[in-house]
Amino acid sequence: MKAIEVEHLSFSYETGENEEKKNILHDLSFSVEQGESIAFIGPNGSGKSTLMKLLVALLEKDEGKITLLGQELNEDSVDDLRKKMGIIFQNPDNQFIGATVRDDIAFGLENRLIPHEDMEDIVREYALKVGMIDFLDKEPSSLSGGQKQRVAIAGVLSMKPEIVYMDEATAMLDPKGRKEIMELTSLMKKENPNMTILMVTHHMEEALLCDRIIVLHEGKAYLEGTPLYVFSHEQELKEIGLDLPFNLKLKSALKKEDFSFDEDEDIKEIMKNICHA
Amino acid sequence: MSRINFDHVYYTYDVSSPLPSVALEDISFTLEGHFFSAIIGHTGSGKSTLVQQINALLRPTKGRVIVGEFEINEGKKKIKEIKSLRKNVGVVFQFSEYQLFEETVLKDVSFGPKNFSDSDEDATLKAKNALKKVGIKEEYFTKSPFELSGGEKRRVAIAGMIAMNPEILVLDEPTAGLDPKGAQEILDLFKELYDQGTSILIITHDMNLVLKYCNQVLLMHQGKLKGIYAPSELFYQEELLLETGIDAPEIIEIVKLCEENGLSLNRKEIKDITSLVREIKRCKGK
Amino acid sequence: MKELPIGRYTNYDTFLHRLDARFKLLAMILFMVIVFLHFPSRAMDFTFYGILFLFIFIFLKIAKLRFRQLLRAIKPMWFMMVFLLIINILVVHTGDAFYLFSFPIYYDALFNTAYIFVRLVLMLAFSLILTATTKPMDLTYALEWYLHPLTWIKVPVHIIAMVISLALRFIPTLMEDTDRFMKAQASRGVDFENGKLKEKVKAIISLIIPLCTSAIQRSSDLADAMEVRGYDPNGKRTRYRIMKFTHRDLFSFLFIALLFSGALTLSILGIDFYMGILL
Numbered sequence: 001m002k003a004i005e006v007e008h009l010s011f012s013y014e015t016g017e018n019e020e021k022k023n024i025l026h027d028l029s030f031s032v033e034q035g036e037s038i039a040f041i042g043p044n045g046s047g048k049s050t051l052m053k054l055l056v057a058l059l060e061k062d063e064g065k066i067t068l069l070g071q072e073l074n075e076d077s078v079d080d081l082r083k084k085m086g087i088i089f090q091n092p093d094n095q096f097i098g099a100t101v102r103d104d105i106a107f108g109l110e111n112r113l114i115p116h117e118d119m120e121d122i123v124r125e126y127a128l129k130v131g132m133i134d135f136l137d138k139e140p141s142s143l144s145g146g147q148k149q150r151v152a153i154a155g156v157l158s159m160k161p162e163i164v165y166m167d168e169a170t171a172m173l174d175p176k177g178r179k180e181i182m183e184l185t186s187l188m189k190k191e192n193p194n195m196t197i198l199m200v201t202h203h204m205e206e207a208l209l210c211d212r213i214i215v216l217h218e219g220k221a222y223l224e225g226t227p228l229y230v231f232s233h234e235q236e237l238k239e240i241g242l243d244l245p246f247n248l249k250l251k252s253a254l255k256k257e258d259f260s261f262d263e264d265e266d267i268k269e270i271m272k273n274i275c276h277a
Numbered sequence: 278m279s280r281i282n283f284d285h286v287y288y289t290y291d292v293s294s295p296l297p298s299v300a301l302e303d304i305s306f307t308l309e310g311h312f313f314s315a316i317i318g319h320t321g322s323g324k325s326t327l328v329q330q331i332n333a334l335l336r337p338t339k340g341r342v343i344v345g346e347f348e349i350n351e352g353k354k355k356i357k358e359i360k361s362l363r364k365n366v367g368v369v370f371q372f373s374e375y376q377l378f379e380e381t382v383l384k385d386v387s388f389g390p391k392n393f394s395d396s397d398e399d400a401t402l403k404a405k406n407a408l409k410k411v412g413i414k415e416e417y418f419t420k421s422p423f424e425l426s427g428g429e430k431r432r433v434a435i436a437g438m439i440a441m442n443p444e445i446l447v448l449d450e451p452t453a454g455l456d457p458k459g460a461q462e463i464l465d466l467f468k469e470l471y472d473q474g475t476s477i478l479i480i481t482h483d484m485n486l487v488l489k490y491c492n493q494v495l496l497m498h499q500g501k502l503k504g505i506y507a508p509s510e511l512f513y514q515e516e517l518l519l520e521t522g523i524d525a526p527e528i529i530e531i532v533k534l535c536e537e538n539g540l541s542l543n544r545k546e547i548k549d550i551t552s553l554v555r556e557i558k559r560c561k562g563k
Numbered sequence: 564m565k566e567l568p569i570g571r572y573t574n575y576d577t578f579l580h581r582l583d584a585r586f587k588l589l590a591m592i593l594f595m596v597i598v599f600l601h602f603p604s605r606a607m608d609f610t611f612y613g614i615l616f617l618f619i620f621i622f623l624k625i626a627k628l629r630f631r632q633l634l635r636a637i638k639p640m641w642f643m644m645v646f647l648l649i650i651n652i653l654v655v656h657t658g659d660a661f662y663l664f665s666f667p668i669y670y671d672a673l674f675n676t677a678y679i680f681v682r683l684v685l686m687l688a689f690s691l692i693l694t695a696t697t698k699p700m701d702l703t704y705a706l707e708w709y710l711h712p713l714t715w716i717k718v719p720v721h722i723i724a725m726v727i728s729l730a731l732r733f734i735p736t737l738m739e740d741t742d743r744f745m746k747a748q749a750s751r752g753v754d755f756e757n758g759k760l761k762e763k764v765k766a767i768i769s770l771i772i773p774l775c776t777s778a779i780q781r782s783s784d785l786a787d788a789m790e791v792r793g794y795d796p797n798g799k800r801t802r803y804r805i806m807k808f809t810h811r812d813l814f815s816f817l818f819i820a821l822l823f824s825g826a827l828t829l830s831i832l833g834i835d836f837y838m839g840i841l842l
Contacts (some may be wrong), residue, residue, distance in 0.1 A: 044428055044456045055793050079793075087791050090454075094784035095794070099700040099732055106803035111793035118802045141735040144320060155792065171454050174320045175524055176483045202456050242457030246527045246550075254551045257558055271531055274557065275538035320831045360752060368750040375740075376747040378772035388769070392752025423776070436750060 001070050003163055003196035004032040004055070009064035011050055021132075025071045026219040028064070032212075034162070035199040037189060039207035039227075042216035043241045048200040049090075051140065051216070052167040055198070056087050083112065085163040086156030090171050092148035096140040101132055104140075105154050110194040126154040126233065130184060146177025148214060148256075152182060164188070166199035182206060215242070279345065279476040280515045281308040281331060286340035288326055300326040302339075302500045308493075313321075313467075313477045314357070315487045318497030319522050324480045325371075327497065328447050331478075332366040333359050346436070364393045367443035374430035379421040382413065382433055385422050389441045400440075407440035411466055428459035435463070445476045452483060463489065484526045488512065489548045496521060509544045517539045528553055570636065570691040570727070572698055576637045579626040584710050586702035590815070591693045593823045594618070598685045599831040605674060611826060612681050619688045626696045633688055640683065648676045699731045704806060722796050729785070737778060742771045745752045 011025040025047045032038055040048045053059040055066065057078045066073040089095045100105030105123045114122065117147045127133045130150040140148055149169055156164060165248070166185070170178040186209065187213050199210065207213050213230040215223040215234060217240045223230050231248045244252065247267045254261065254274070288301035300323045316324045329335040330342045333349045341350040347362045352405060370376070373409070379385035387397075387404035395557050408418065410434040417425065422433055431451070438446065448467070452460035460483075476503045481487060484538065487494055487538045495504040496511065498521040512518070512525040532547055547550055548552050573580075579587075579679045587831035598617065602608045623630055625674060655672035662668070694702070714720050728822075755766050828834075 003608045043458055045426055053787075058787050058790065082791060082793060085791075089784060089788060091781075093736055094781045095788035097729070097732070097785065097789060099698075101727060103700075103803065107789075107794070108792040110803055111795070111798075113801050115798060116801055116803065116805055121803075123803070137736075139738075140732070159792075176319065176522065204457075206355045208714055241456070241461075250528075250531065250550050250553075253554045257554050259554075259557075267531070268534060271534050272538050274561075275535050276539050277561070329746065332750060334749060360754070363750055363752060368746075369752070370743060370747045373747065376744055376751075376773050377779050378769050378776075389751040392754075441751070 001034055002031050002067070003034040003036070003069060003197070005031075005065075005067040006030050006055075007065045007067075009051075009054065009066065010062045011047070011059065012062055024219055025054070026218075028219065028221060030194055030214055030221060030224065032198065034196055035194045036212060037210040038199070038217055039210040039213045040198065040200045041202070041204070041207050041213060041242060042222070046216040046240075048216050049167055049217040052087065052165050052198070054198060055165060056082065057083060083159065084161055086158060086159055086161040087165040087166065088149065088152045088169040089168060090168040091137075092145040092152070092172060093140065094146050095152050100137050100139055101127065101143070101151050102136040103160055104151050108155050108159050122158050126158040127151075129157065130154040144177060145173045146180045149173065149177065149181050150184060153181070153188070156271075157188065162194070163196045163198070166197070166201075168200050168202065171202060178203070178206075182209065185209075188211060204243055208245050215240075279308075279311070280343070281478075282343040283307075283330070284343065285325075285339050286330060286337045286342055288323075288330065288335060289338045290326075292338055297487060297500040299413045300500055301307045301330075301337075304502045306502060307497065308476075308503055311471075311474065311476055312493065313471045313491050314479070314493045314495065315491040316478065316480045316483070316495045316497060317487060317502075317523060318483070322497040322521075323500040324497050325449055327495075328368060328449060328478065331369050331445075332363045334368070360393065364441055366441055366445045366447060367438035367441055368447045369435055369438050369449065369451060371453060373434035373451075374427060376432060376434055377437075378465070380421060381419050382422050382425070383406065383418040386433060386440050389437050393441060396554050403440045404436070410439060410469070411436045412462065428462075431455065431459075432463065434465075435466070437557070439470065443475070445478060447480075448471065449480045450482070451479065452481070452486065468523065484512070484524060484527075485549070488526050488528070491531060496523070507545075509547070513544065569764075570694045573626070573628065573695050575627050577626050577696070578757055579622060579696040580810070581811065582696075582815060583806055583808055584697050584705035584814045586816055587693055588695055588702065588705045588709070590819050591689050593819055594689045595686055598682050599824045601825055602830055603833040603835040603838060606680070607829070609681075610836070612685065615685055619685070619692070622692050626692060628692070628695055633691065636687060637684055640680075640687075643674065644680050647679060648672075651676050656685060700728055701726045701806075703731065704804060708806070719796070720740060721800075725796070733781065733785075736781070737774070738798060740774060740777050741770070742744070744770050744777075747773075 007029050009025055009028045010023070012021045012023045014021055017049065028047075028051070038139070040051065042048050050059065054061050055068070055073075057073060069084060070080060071077050073081055079190065096104055097107045098141050102123050104235060105126055106119050106187055109122060111209075123135065123136075123260070127136055130153050132147060132150055132154060135143065135147065143151070152169075170181050173181065185197070189195065197210075201207055208231075210227065210228050212225065213223075213227050213236070214221055215230060222240065231244050233250050234244055234248075243249070250267060251261075251263060255263075261273060261276055282302045283306050286301055286304040287299070290298045290300055304327065313380075317323050317328060326335060328510060330337060331344055331348065333347075336349055339353065341348055343349070344362060347358060349362075357381065361366060377385050379388060383401065383404055386407055387444035390400035391397065392402045407417070413429065413432060413436065417429070422430060425433065435448075435451065437503075443449055446467075451463055451467075455463065464486060467477050467479070479491070491508055494506050494508055494511055496506060496517075503517065503521060506514075512529045518525055528547065528550065532542055532553065533541055535557065540557065542556045546556055594615065597611065600611070602611065619633075620630070623633065651672040652668055655669050655675060658669055658671040660667045660669040664731070698703075703724050707720055708729070710718070710720045746774075748766070749755065752767045754762070754770055755770075757764065
């Protein structure tokens, strides 16, 4: 079964003046297999975050069809579908709802009518999983951005979601926080092979870890494929202001200066060979 | 000529509360001449507290800071002097796009110069120039700042500081949260300002930026200044980086690998991929 | 030396901190009622005030709070009290009087002022002890518990409680925002302390607008986060935090109840320990 099927999705909003419509997404179609991880990259304003909000029904589409886990997303199915998905937003502060770490993890459980007797165990289990077990009674103001995002992840995972969205979840973090979240994401993938993960990111290194990349540009899928495939289109990416991950950038720079090497080889091997040539 | 001098500066938050937290401990250094410097260090290492001493938003609990002809110490300084200090040292905060508040972009940018008692005409002229510098098109001047995209807002906020024509521009994580293109545009702008004579001091977690643009780095660790280094020195000091939790740019790995394999690269020359490849070419006699 | 203002929650683990918030809220209200009970003689009134002060001393000691902090909280009241005293001396002309430089001062005027002062201090002290030993969140839960009956007349009590708890949660965040915006605008030459009225208005606008935009942004993000995590203001929810009434609370409750009913009885029956000998 496909986890996500998006067909001819369009979204626009009216700008304040002269009722001009601004197109954010235009006739976008793609599908995602269950257990797949997809990265959406693209310049600011390409519609990535809008897409995430449409997929969790925080925004209403103009046209097109969204099918999640075999069920069409509409008013009737939204409550049911939301139980099967979770989203981590960009701003660590603005999604911390509870007064303390434990209250925040429990917030979703309370909404899902998990009995009181079971909650403490679940809270502890997921706090442990994201490495926040020693911080259960801490208030958000005494946590770092990375720690708050880990709590958000615990909150999402505790609902046992089938689809997880990460909307630039690392954008406001320092390098340490970003590393923590990336490691946690990899772990999450490994532990739940059936979990589908969609992430929006500006960090090409993060996109590289996904099974597939979809490049959005002006509301359309501009490029789509495995990371290797997408990043082999250096020129196209450059045109819309995107960068390559470091290794690929280095390879490309070497190639331009007429160094010859096997492109599939590890960058370290390539460098060694060049040094000894 | 810009000059920043810290003389045994201490700073403690909530000095007299039961839980005082020491943010700066015995910081002494001098930045002089025309500089493009970075302050790096972990979150909570005191970077932001340090820069706020430079334009007297915070005053040292002990010690003194001398910026140009101004001395900032524990005592109260007359507000007039602080104003002219703040005109000379422009501090742009993190996520500065949120500080915009005027009806139009142009008005917002001219707000700073007006506060420093420029006439309306002068202020508008300075604002227009600053907006041009940061690459905001003229048709945007009369728009509300709230209509702009995040990256544009950030540039307008920076223009608001540039319009005051400060000698030293201090920026706290100016590229955080921007897409690669937006970040690059802002960095190009700083480079241009630097070339035109402004000294730049930047707080950042982006080590690629430090290596590429900066001529010296202040490394902060747990409220103390570890030292001032040239980027091409600092990033090869493995122990120091490990201790302070700094990740060297990826390119450093490659430089080391090349050196281990017999190339004698000139580290000072290597600032990014282009210059690395150039160095390799030079070594290989190509 | 500056100290934490009393009234802010202190993170200690004492007997008072551990008491159930619902009980503490009730106890505070009972103490306040005692403060306003009327006894047959002034001597009795002040005896009870003395007893209440004794309690306050004991509570402060148990909760590891310092008496000095309480004095600091009272400080702003001095001016008001002096003012009140002068007014009373000028206005009250009943009962006995003594003469100060041939100016008549009536005892009633002094007592009236003393009553108001002591009562205010007592109330302040009890509420400060409550907030210093109870987490704001727990107070919210307690309030929600007491207001629960109002759901019968369709008052959305749990929504109100949620709003209060979110507000409490975001106070530190908004304080940080305020600090950041003030510094950002100060860097652009805004002087928040001096200046003409027009400049001051502008200074405040330059702070308020960014604060509002940022607060609106935050609340819209927060609403999104709550919605996708399945929050439905009108729906059913289970509870993670359940307050438990322990033996500790029970004994404390019995004690307070005894004290309260004793005071109430004395007041209603008009019993005077001093048989009208004193005052």
